[in-house]
Amino acid sequence: MTRTLPTYFISHGGGPWPWIPDMRAMFASLEASLKQMVADHGETPKAILMISGHWEEQDVAIMSSPKPPMVYDYSGFPPETYSITYDAPGAPDVAARISDLLTEAGIKSKLDPNRGFDHGTFSVMEVMYPEANVPLLQISLLKSYDPADHIAIGRALAPLRDEGIMIVGSGLSFHNLRLIRGGGEAPSAQFDAWLFDAMMAAPSERRDAIINWETAPSARICHQNEDHLVPLFVALGAAENEPATRIYHDEGNVGMPITVSNYRFG
Numbered sequence: 001m002t003r004t005l006p007t008y009f010i011s012h013g014g015g016p017w018p019w020i021p022d023m024r025a026m027f028a029s030l031e032a033s034l035k036q037m038v039a040d041h042g043e044t045p046k047a048i049l050m051i052s053g054h055w056e057e058q059d060v061a062i063m064s065s066p067k068p069p070m071v072y073d074y075s076g077f078p079p080e081t082y083s084i085t086y087d088a089p090g091a092p093d094v095a096a097r098i099s100d101l102l103t104e105a106g107i108k109s110k111l112d113p114n115r116g117f118d119h120g121t122f123s124v125m126e127v128m129y130p131e132a133n134v135p136l137l138q139i140s141l142l143k144s145y146d147p148a149d150h151i152a153i154g155r156a157l158a159p160l161r162d163e164g165i166m167i168v169g170s171g172l173s174f175h176n177l178r179l180i181r182g183g184g185e186a187p188s189a190q191f192d193a194w195l196f197d198a199m200m201a202a203p204s205e206r207r208d209a210i211i212n213w214e215t216a217p218s219a220r221i222c223h224q225n226e227d228h229l230v231p232l233f234v235a236l237g238a239a240e241n242e243p244a245t246r247i248y249h250d251e252g253n254v255g256m257p258i259t260v261s262n263y264r265f266g
Contacts, residue, residue, distance in 0.1 A: 154237020
């Protein structure tokens with residue numbers, strides 16, 4: 001693979017949705033967009049680096065197991081969803097490369113040989129690569145959620161794009177569970193419109209907008225905690241001077257009155 005790969009910010013849906021038929025049907029438009037993302041990508045990547053909204057540490061942690069376990073980080077789902085597996089191999093060689101890149105950029109990190117795939121990773125991967133044949137690893141968010149620091153992490157990891165590594169930020173552009181079934185319609189639409197304008201802006205303006213995202217309309221209503229937005233910062237940082245394309249837009253996500261969007265950079 002010789003081309004520079006794009007980076008992505010995607011919604012990972014709710015819990016173990018691909019394993020629950022009724023729920024999978026509700027997420028049909030998201031599933032179609034994820035499959036289209038793979039089709040558009042063409043060649044199978046050497047590995048996939050996922051930045052999920054479900055793992056955060058004081059410093060960047062890098063999954064380094066050759067066979068990562070599962071992390072069932074959800075509750076209230078059918079018993080069988082706590083024994084599902086996504087048996088993709090890990091990527092210790094890529095983990096070591098990430099560690100080197102972060103060190104070169106002056107960013108503290110550590111290898112984590114015990115961390116497993118959380119649902120922000122395995123749910124979308126089950127749809128994108130159901131054969132589980134692509135090496136897969138995650139890095140953590142920083143507990144600080146600092147936008148500039150996460151953009152810097154992405155910037156440090158940008159060389160991976162020339163090495164066949166797909167970089168994917170997995171979160172959600174609206175994440176307020178209290179309002180997801182009612183009351184989130186207007187706030188999510190307002191924030192989504194702002195996010196689209198920010199993503200379409202010139203690189204320097206886009207970066208400034210993201211660093212100051214809390215000033216956006218309804219920002220803190222949509223993201224009381226920004227863990228599901230922060231993966232966007234890393235994906236953007238790894239392609240900060242390249243154009244953005246909205247690759248998924250849903251104004252009635254799974255029948256709920258919220259607006260969400262996914263983006264590709266590069």
